[in-house]
Amino acid sequence: MVYAFAMRRLIVTGVVAIVAVVAAVVGVRLFWTDQPGAMSSENGDPPAADQARTDRANAVSASIPVTHYPVPADSVFVAPGGDDNAAGSKTSPLRTVGAALRKVSAGGTVVLRAGVYRETVGGVSRPFVLQPYPGEQAWLSGADVVRGWTADGSAWRHDGWNITLCHTCFLPEIVDPADPLAGWPDMVFLDGRALRQVPSRSAVRAGTFFVDPDRHALYVGTSPDGHAVESATRPQFMVLNPGATGTVIRGIGFRHFASNQEYSDRPAMVSVNARHVTFEKDAFVESASTGILVGQPEATVTGSVFVRNGLVGLLANRADGIRIVGNTVIGNNAEHFALSGQAVGAAGIKITRTKRPYVAENVFRDNNANGWWCDLGCSDAVVIGNLSAGNRGSGLFYEVSTRALIASNVMSGNSRLGLKISSADNVRVVNNTFVGTQLGVYNDPRDSDSDAYSSGQPWVSTDTRLLNNLMVGGGTFIDTADYKDPPRMDAGRMIVQSDGGVYARTDTSGVLVSWWLSPSNVDTYGSVAAWRSATGREPHGIETTSSANALFVNPSGYDFRLRPGIPAADGGQPLPADIAGILGVSVDSSPARGALAGAGVS
Helix, strand or coil, X not given: CEEEECCEEEECCCCCCCEEEECEEEECCCCCCCCCCCCCECCECCHHHHHHHHHHHHCCCCCCCCCCCCXXXXXXXXXXXXXXXXXXXXXXXXXXXXXHHHHCCCCCXXXXXXXXXXXXXXXXXXXXXXXXXXXXXXXXXXXXECCCCEEECCEEEEECCCCCCCCCCXXXXXXXXXXXXXXXXXXXXXXXXXXXECCCHHHCCCCEEEEECCCCEEEECCCCCCCCEEEECCCCCEEECHHHCCCEEECEEEECCCCCCCCCCCCEEEEECCCCXXXXXXXXXXXXXXXXXXXXXXXXXXXXXXXXXXXXXXXXXXXXXXXXXXXXXXXXXXCCCCCCCCCCCCEEEEEECCECCEEECCEEECCCCEEEEEECCCEEEEEECCEEECCCCCCEEEEEEEEEEEECCEEECCCCCCEEEEEEEEEEEECCEEECCCEEEEECCCCHHHCHHHCCCCCCCCCEEEECCEEXXXXXXXXXXXXXXXXXXXXXXXXXXXECCEEEECCCCCCCEEEXXXXXXXXXXXXXXXXXXXXXXXXXXXXXXXXXXXXXEEHHHCXXXXXXXXXXXXXXXXXXXXXXXHHCCCCCCCCCCCCCCCCCCC
């Protein structure tokens, strides 16, 4: 599938309880209450819309990007038919990745031949390169094939099931009562398709499974005859300890590990406690909780696929300078963890307590949560050139943090907001395209003294600056509110500048801008002209009557290139030189509005 907007093409195939990684993965608990400002119901969309999103995510092929990395002469080889007593050469490969990592020299390369490797490596304390043989695909799996089934009424039973996964390794507050088994890491797959876990033998139906620990039995509701049944048995593949600084993992697939939601206990398929680790063109698919957990600075994650992980595709904490570029992030929070309440961690990608995160050219689509979320003390974030569409939460969310550039992104059809800024100061929102989704700027009740890392940050949404954004659809385009204790801040101090915007409305009868002054006084403006007259905002803004189909080449197919001759094609306000430099575009006296042509990775 091809995603395109404003001449740029993104090509893809087919919490507050957060971890502090110190020597090993150690979890801490911090709680919050979800602040107001959501567009829709507490948990997202009506059931039909949720099912449609799930169906779209399930239709995505979660394959590993094809690679052809060069193979160094001294590489250690591994093959499913190898022998761990062998030499580890191309003609005499080892059988397991664990044996290869014990054999390879520091900084050396391990090459995996095509196949599935069902193992856990544990902690690794020296750097290495892990890659597939050119043109081949290698999967590291947390599941085992289950054979030997007996018909049992309307179900099928496998006896002697003695795999014990942790059913208490999760925060109760993070589980939505509507999905009470979300925190249980059991998973069963029939021909690669996930079955749904149910709490009792009597609830087993087609497409479901049940684990009976008392009887040591595993039940499935769909006949296993003629099908491959796999069940998750291992919580994690690897922990990169501090000595593994500089490790590179590229072109490898990870899937079906029974990772726990509890961040202190095997919370991800791969946990990173080393600096300068690179993930390139990998696939992280259907973990019970998290794909990658990054807890050290200067990681790079590029060109990879994060699909249908139980809680979150990638989680980063204290990961200063992390670069997340060109990834595909679809259908995460597949277990439907809570989206509101005292502990929320679900997202496509979530980052906390991190300086200078760089997030560019990614696709965040159809996640059962926010697409991308930076929370709890992020600073100096650069978020450019991303597509965030169809997510159950907000498309992009910058919360209780400070300073960010959010530019040249496309946000379309997200259930809550396209972009949500909450208690975050000095955020520049430049040349973004919003389609059927709105911008919200809020203050929530918390103070930065509640989080030791963030102490000293303002945690106040002030000095937000909007420039050359294109907003398309019906209803309210911009919403504001302050939920802190008095004295509160009015919208004029939240959004200090807005100019060069295009507001393309399908219905001109409603409220365009909700301008918060106090709890009992909210001004509403039904037009750009009225907003301009009252506040001085949008001196060069344009309001027009139009629709997404009239403005873009193919919005339903995520092609947001502008049609020729529409008002957003030019006439925007000049970009500040630093923003033009970050976007990689020339300083133009009259640039396009909305997501920019040629805005690339700096």
